[in-house]
Amino acid sequence: MITFEKVSKRYPDGTVAVDELDLHCETGKVTVLVGTSGSGKTTTMRMINRMVDPTAGRILLDGEDIARRDPVRLRRGMGYVIQQAGLFPHRTVVDNIATVLVLLGARRRAARLQALELMDRVGLDRSMAKRYPYQLSGGQQQRVGVARALASDPPVLLMDEPFSAVDPVVRADLQNELLRLQADLAKTIVFVTHDIDEAIRVGDRVAVFRTGGQLVQVDTPDRLLAAPADDFVAGFLGADRGIRRLAFATTAGLALRTPTVAVLGASAADVLAAAAQAEDRWVLVVDADRRPQGWLQADRLASETQVEKDLVQPLGHVFTPGSDSLRTALDASALSPDGRAAAVDGEGRLLGVASGSDIATAIAADLRQLERGESARHRPGR
Numbered sequence: 001m002i003t004f005e006k007v008s009k010r011y012p013d014g015t016v017a018v019d020e021l022d023l024h025c026e027t028g029k030v031t032v033l034v035g036t037s038g039s040g041k042t043t044t045m046r047m048i049n050r051m052v053d054p055t056a057g058r059i060l061l062d063g064e065d066i067a068r069r070d071p072v073r074l075r076r077g078m079g080y081v082i083q084q085a086g087l088f089p090h091r092t093v094v095d096n097i098a099t100v101l102v103l104l105g106a107r108r109r110a111a112r113l114q115a116l117e118l119m120d121r122v123g124l125d126r127s128m129a130k131r132y133p134y135q136l137s138g139g140q141q142q143r144v145g146v147a148r149a150l151a152s153d154p155p156v157l158l159m160d161e162p163f164s165a166v167d168p169v170v171r172a173d174l175q176n177e178l179l180r181l182q183a184d185l186a187k188t189i190v191f192v193t194h195d196i197d198e199a200i201r202v203g204d205r206v207a208v209f210r211t212g213g214q215l216v217q218v219d220t221p222d223r224l225l226a227a228p229a230d231d232f233v234a235g236f237l238g239a240d241r242g243i244r245r246l247a248f249a250t251t252a253g254l255a256l257r258t259p260t261v262a263v264l265g266a267s268a269a270d271v272l273a274a275a276a277q278a279e280d281r282w283v284l285v286v287d288a289d290r291r292p293q294g295w296l297q298a299d300r301l302a303s304e305t306q307v308e309k310d311l312v313q314p315l316g317h318v319f320t321p322g323s324d325s326l327r328t329a330l331d332a333s334a335l336s337p338d339g340r341a342a343a344v345d346g347e348g349r350l351l352g353v354a355s356g357s358d359i360a361t362a363i364a365a366d367l368r369q370l371e372r373g374e375s376a377r378h379r380p381g382r
Helices: 041-048 071-076 093-103 108-121 138-150 168-185 196-202 221-226 231-237 241-248 268-278 298-303 326-335 356-371
Strands: 002-010 016-025 030-035 056-061 078-082 156-160 188-193 205-210 214-219 261-263 282-286 292-297 340-344 350-355
Touching: 002 041, 016 041, 016 056, 016 214, 030 041, 030 196, 041 056, 041 156, 041 188, 071 078, 078 138, 093 108, 093 138, 108 138, 138 156, 138 168, 168 196, 188 196, 196 221, 196 241, 205 221, 205 231, 214 221, 214 231, 221 231, 221 241, 231 241, 241 326, 268 298, 282 298, 282 340, 282 350, 292 298, 326 340, 326 350, 326 356, 350 356
Parallel strands: 030 188, 030 205, 078 156, 156 188, 261 282
Antiparallel strands: 002 016, 002 056, 205 214, 282 292, 340 350
């Protein structure tokens, strides 16, 4: 547990970076600090490892005042990941990762062997071990930075806008990787970002700061989105916060219905008759393994002999009940020409479909549950 007790940071010119901060960063959880520029979020994080010392208040690590700790030893007990990785350009990937282990007294050979294992853990191929940072992509460099931060197996991991310098696709991949690692390692992570979408994606709790170093609200992402503390937080979250909140609502109880299904190559007449009987204007086309391929307007089969791939309109995407969120299901429904979202099992095989009205009913039920304080956090892929 990291605890801030009335912590302030004031500079000689009168600038207030952090103003009487009270905050708890729970053990084994990800606490995200987010806010406007100049709101003190990075200063707050840097006070944890004493790269910046507060001018007032106390910071406790598992109940001990860090002001009593040697700064160098304190930092060696914490992992630190920064923007653009901060790698040593003259050292190979494996030696960059092994650096902390060597500083802690490990023999170089043993440190390199452990570094190779860490490469496996963060999804880096061992063939990259002898490359230099300039030979890596931005995303690969960030993975090296994470591996180096994890090298000493620190209980605390500090991450200062670690993914902001990479493109959106790589950023999403790195966020998923962080969630996967955290599910296995359960580190106490303090994560700084200016991106509210990233904050609600990776955080167990999100602390929102305003300019002047004032903490406005700290809460779980779903509660933050559902009940912002004031107009500043609501504005910072954006006008689409209701849609964002659906990323934490589960599809586990979503009603599924059986659509008219056509297997590629099936008789057009048989499918048309089945659609007419079910009063379905659209048919869901699947392959021989019942994996959805797309939607087909039933009327188009009147002049066809069999169901062909070139008749099918794109599916958009599917969702997996209990694993994907209501936001994913709603998006699948919006992309479907029929307005129904196809649900699949873990192998991608069709389970059924959910209509827009079915999804709306599930959303309303989730909101009622949230109002009663019963909503459980759902994080896809974690």
